[in-house]
Amino acid sequence: MPGQSQLDSIFYVASKRLMRVRATTWQPAGDTLITTTDWRANGKRSGLNISSGVKKHQEHLAFDxxxxxRRKTVSERGKEISAECYSETGASVPCAEYQYVEKMPVYPGGHQALLAYIGSSVRYPKEALKKRNYGVVHLTFVVDETGHVSYARVKKGVSPELDAEALRVISGLARFEPGQQNGEAVPVFFTVPVTFAIR
Known part of the structure; x- marks a missing residue:
């Protein structure tokens, strides 16, 4: 169409889920319409988000x-102005009955058990001791839908020896209870510090 340009269908695959982002820019106003569709591993949509960049208007549909x-929200400039919620049969229900629930992954025994495991598993590398290397290695990883740790990497390192040891320790983590959004298991990113100190 005259006066518009379009970038169509950028697909992302994230942990067995598919996301499609479609952007259309209207000229000469320059406003951008972005449509983002998320699908679950079973092929069903989980969300549809339509937003205009300049006017900051957004409509979001959430699917079970x-x-x-299950929910339709309209926002202007980042503030929700209306919400409609639906039951499993499609009947309108008060949105208080449909709550968006997020649950973070839980390590067996809780956060203190996670820290205790890291503390008891770290073995100071001899080469790092010789070089008097110390500090905090920051790692990121994903707890996937089954609770397993994957995609561990160094976000902020100290030295090759300490970074490798921190990754070794994280790779041995027990299986988490998976994170959830609205009762559905989802992948969750974590950042964990591993401290190396010379006494």
Whole structure:
């Protein structure tokens, strides 16, 4: 169409899920319409987000695991101005009955058990001791839908020896109870510091 340009269908795959981002820019106003669609591993949509960049208008639809619309929200400039919620049968219900629930992954025994495991598992590398290397290695990893740790990497390192040891320790973590959004297991990113100190 005259006066518009379009970037169509950028697909992302993230932990067995598919996201499609479609951007359309209207000229000469320069406003951008971005449509983002998320699908679950079972092929059902989990969300549809339509937003205009300049005016900051946004509409979002949330779907349950069967692909049924459960919530529709409209926002202006980042502030929600209306919300409609639906039951499993599609009937309108008060949004207080449909709550968006997030649950972070839980390590067996809790956060203190996670820290205790890291503290008891770290073995100071001899080469790092010789060089008197010390500090905090920051690692990121994903707890996937099954609770397993994957994609561990160094976000902020100290030295090759200490970075490798921190990765070794994280690779041995026990299986987490997976994180959830609205009762559905989802992948969650974590950042964990591993401290190396010479006494």
């Amino acid at each position: 695991t069967e692909g049924r619309t």
